[in-house]
Amino acid sequence: GRATVRLDPAFAVGPVRPRLFGSFVEHMGRCVYTGIYEPSHPDADELGFRTDVAHLVRELGVTVVRYPGGNFVSNYRWEDGVGAKADRPTQLDLAWRSVETNQVGTDDFVDWARSVGVEPMMAVNLGTRGPSEAVELLLYCNGDPGTQWPDRRAQNGHVEPHDVRVWCLGNEMDGPWQMGHKTAEEYARVAEETARAMRRVDRDLELVACGSSSRGMPTFGTWERVVLERCFDLVDHVSAHAYYEPLDGDVDSFLASAEDMNRFIQSVVATADHVAAVRGSDKRIMVSFDEWNVWRQQGFDGESSLAVREAPELIEDVYDVTDAVVVGSLLATLLQHADRVSMACQAQLVNVIAPIMTEPGGASWRQTIYHPFALTARYARGMVLRPAVVCDRVDTAAYGPVDQLVVTATLDDTGEGGADLTVFFANRSRTEPVELTLDVAAAVGAAPGDWTLVEHLALYDDDPTATNTRLEPDRVVPRPGGARTEGDTLTATLPPTSWHCIRLT
Ligand code: AHR
Structure with missing residues (x-):
């Protein structure tokens, strides 16, 4: 079908938040x-x-990385x-x-994060442990020398504090699969007391309470x-x-997964603002x-049936073109909520449902x-x-009827x-191309002809199930997309199941 898109600088959501590319x-x-460490x-x-x-992490444009879990953190002893x-x-x-060998731990991860230029974001164990271990880890990471835990960090070769600013108060504590799963009331109390204690160490931390899984x-x-x-x-x-997947082969709904994310964000914002309203507060929880x-x-049978192994191949999903279009549309949705979504972390980074794959001792690809993430992280600016x-x-x-684009x-x-x-x-129709018309002059607020098309990169394939x-490794890569400009108008044909990045200056 045909589509017209109008953009105007007067209609702005807010600044691009770098932490959306976590x-x-x-x-x-x-x-x-055998992923980041080998x-x-x-x-x-x-x-x-x-x-x-x-090298691939840097090229991906990742800004912040959450660590060390996930479900793992809810039974983790960081001291190990x-x-x-x-x-x-x-x-x-x-x-x-x-089998966890502990050959990578907090100091190693922070060293890695700093070396690849990403901000570390830490989670504390509120499953099998509580406020006291959380405070000890915080002191170990951020404390000034003179007491036990910061001194231990210095002895371990890190005299300067790690200065980790963002801390997650547990992980998915609403999930019955979680070690130390809690009711909302139980979690709320322990999160409250942990947050209060952590703020005694450092008032200015950014703390993340667990929402829903x-x-x-x-x-x-x-x-x-x-x-x-x-x-x-x-x-x-x-x-x-x-997490999104084609449930029972329903690819049309899968391609519309951004609808779920959109409604999810709107509901969480509404709930947080309701709590604010009842308290008479103008504070906005992000x-x-x-x-x-x-x-x-x-395709995953669950944790309890897994054989005990060290660094096993777990949920190493191989992604196709359709998956990349969905990922591109999810990133677009996060950006559309940049006024209330402060951070976002794609899960995960390497091998485990990841944009980057490795072979032990061998190649990485x-x-x-990877491609919609890298291009969005690179070019979403301002x-x-x-x-x-x-x-x-x-x-x-x-989701009922949804916009094709x-x-x-x-x-x-x-x-x-x-x-x-x-x-x-993102064109999320599996069968219909889009004949796109974009009025550019209004968007850039420039005089007619005062702008140029820099690049149109497109991700699509005759076979939407094609993989790398x-x-x-380069079976599916972005390629020139064929957008044209005439006067103030940009036109392009967007094939079925495709994702696009069009740059103008
Ligand atoms: O990312 C895989 C798992 O998904 C995480 O450990 C958990 O937090 C979520 O359920």
């Missing part, structure tokens, strides 16, 4: 071991981290992962029934209300997690969407979903604009050489 490293499967790999650095993977590597105990991780949780909505009623004054963000991705969970879109609708079983745009007019406008599109593999 990721997640969990001690799970091969994310850490001392025996030919490309390992002196600390044992793979430089080939570090610091100090001389030879003295660190091997433990059984109950979250994934895996998905919009479909039976406690969704009530959980957020109960937790925020207790923790409102003590936390800055509430988390949201969501949403930390700190786990999101495509994950074919229907980019999955299809202000997010709220587009006016007129397009056809696609019928979906899960997902659109977001950013405008950066801070540079010397005039304005940069980038528009991202070790043997064919």
